[in-house]
Structure formats: structure tokens, C-alpha cells
Amino acid sequence: MIRRVTFVAVVAAGVVMASASLAAAGEIPEYLERQATAVYSGEQSVVCITPDGRQTEVFEVGQNAAGVTVTRSQSGTVRAGHSARNEGWDPSDAYRAERSRATTLLGRDVEEISVSDGDVVRLRLRFDVRTGVLLASDIYNADGSTYCSTRFVSFAEGDPGIAAGETAPPLTAPDDLEATSEIDRALPLSLAGFERIRVTEGPQATVVAAFYEDGVFTFTLMNSDNPIAVPELEESGTIDFDGRSYRRAFQLGRAVYAWNSSEGGYVLVGDLPLDVQERILELLPEPESQGFFQRLWRGLFG
């Protein structure tokens, strides 16, 4: 009898947890859709903690029917923000969303949703219940440390008075290059749970760029048959992962890696947490020094 009660309790708990998880997963796209049409303004701070140090910036954000603008508070430069996601949220199977708690932020009711990758909490999102705007978020590394955080430090509903010309023009997807076996070899269709969304021409001739996402994080991987150098990274030091040496730099909310391999030159840029960066790099052709005679040999014999 006790066993039967225990079994029923476990099943019931599982059903409740699964329902909560499904509910939370369903709420995220709903919040995102409402956020896309919200009319508001506020100040948002962004803090990222990288191995190279802490990076901080404050943005003034405003949105109305004309679009969204983001002003860098430190430089005063007015820039248009991204087009907010208003489609369904489609994460990879590895992720699970759960409603954590209802709380308040800046005197407003918020709902906190955690997104986990297995046992690792990767994201904690706090949506404004009334407008759907993401008021705060935290991105975590696998060891539980924080990689990046965003917080609205002030927030107000109402029209910020953005004119149509102040926002960025609508973007259309660039032409997808026809996939070839050579592209698939250098830029795999999937990498550690990330799917290749499209392959386009890179910023320079001979460079192709593939964009990947797993529904939560995103990155772009560039490849060329020729060696690649990012001049700003040449002055920075190198980072070693198990004897593999890369050039690396952090920008606010993203990491950039550059290296040369037997498959040509590579650049990776994305918003991945630190351990995910390393996991992706492990799956790609490893760096090798391109000495003069090696390049000479490749030039002659491929």
C-alpha cells in the first residue's frame, strides 16, 4: 500500500513538474511576442564577467510602433536595436524551461523563468508581467558562475517619441550559399546541439560564414581556405585549451576566437557561455601554426 502511494505521488509530482515546464516553455514565446509590440523606455545596464575582466555598459532603450532605439549612455551614440523576436521559441531538446517564481523588480510584477541544459541552469529570465518586456536576465557558465547579466535600472511605460527614421531599416536574410560537401566539411550542419541555419558570403572574399543557433545561444563561424587574421586579435595574447592555441577577445556579451588549421582559417563569434565556447572549439579543426614552409607546401600541393 505504501509503495502504491509512493508511486502515485512520484507520478503526480512528475506530471506537475512536466506541466509546469511545458507551461513555462509556452510562456516564453508569449512574452517575447508581447515585448515586440510594447511601448516603453528605460535604462538597461549590461555586465559581463570574462577571463579578461569585467565589462560594463549602460544603454538607454526606447520602443514604440516605429521600432526600437538603443543609445549608448557613455558615448551618446544613438543606434537602432535589433528587431525583437516575435515568432515561436524553438530551443533544442537539451533545454528545459521552468517557471521559477513570481517576484517584483522596479516595483513591477515580474515572472522568473529558468532555462536549463540538463542539470545546468543556463538562463534566468525575468519578464514584466504587464508589458512582456524582459526586465532582467542572467546567463550562467556550467560551474554556476555568471557570464553576463542585463538589468533595467529604470523603466517606464509610454511612448518615448521615436521617429521612424531613427530606427534601423528592416533586415532581410542574406542569400544562402548553395551548400557543398566542402562547406559541410568545414562548417558542419550541426555542432554540439547547435544547428546551422544558413551559410552566406563572409565579410571578405574567399570567406564563408555560417550562422548557428540552438534556440538559446547563437554564434557565427567563418572559414576560408586561406589563413585568416583579425588584426585587433593579433595584438592580444593567445588562450590555450589542452594545448590548442587560439587568439581571443571579448566584447560586451560576446567572444571572438580566430585560428588557422589544416582546414584553413576560422573565426568564431557568439554569445556562448565560457564552457560552451570551449565545447564548440573542441569539435572544430584544431589550430596549427602556419609557418612559411607549411603555407608554401599548402600553396604547392593543397
Next chain:
Amino acid sequence: MTGHVGELASAYLDGETTAEESAKVIAHLAECASCRDELADLHAARSALRGLPVLEMPVSVMVDMGLVPDVVPLRRRPIAWVAAAAASVAIFIGGATLAAPQTVGIPLDDVSSQYEQQVRIDPGLTPPVGVVTEPEGAQ
């Protein structure tokens, strides 16, 4: 000297006789016409032999006879060979350098722009920190 010059004739022509032997030969030749003729014939024969051309013995024969230990290759004009080899290497490296792939430089701003453009079309769930793009006409 009691007899004819005999074997001393050859030694005398070679200058290998002692002063006493030479004096005896000279004294005998003054009295003996036969020995003078013999000495003249011997001198003529030697002169004829010295006038013949000298032939060099083939190296293989000398090796077979054990006269030399082995054949040593002769070095002929080494500077010309070195110059030719150096020119070949220079041409090879020059051609290979032209054929070697050139490094593609991508400024960091271009790397970021490429990524931001993609994120604006397909954002992940992470907040768009730092993902901002210039609107038309903005500074």
C-alpha cells in the same frame, strides 16, 4: 782494364760509374773500336726509346693491379654547380611563395557586423546585449 767494357757501358751512359771506372772505360774506348761501336749503338737505342710517346695506364688497370686503392671521382668546376643549384632553389621558392595562400585580414568590426546581422534576423533567447546596428543616416 783487361777485357772489353761489357756491362760497364750501360752504367757509364747512365753516369752511374765511379770516377775510377769511368777513367778505365774512357781509356779502353780509346783503344777498342768494337767497344766504341757497341757504346754508340746502345746510346742510339736509348735515345730512340725516350722519343716514343708516353701512354697513360687506364685507372681500371691500375686498380686491378693494386697500384691505387680505389677510384676517386674528379671534381670539375664545383662553383658552376653550386650556382646552378642556388638558382633552381631561388626559382622554386619564388614560385611557391607566389602560389602560397595569402592571409585574409578581417577587421573585428566586420566580424561583429556579420554576427549582429544574423542575430537580428534569428535572435536566440539570450538578451541582445551589445547587438545594435546603425540606422540609416545615424551617427
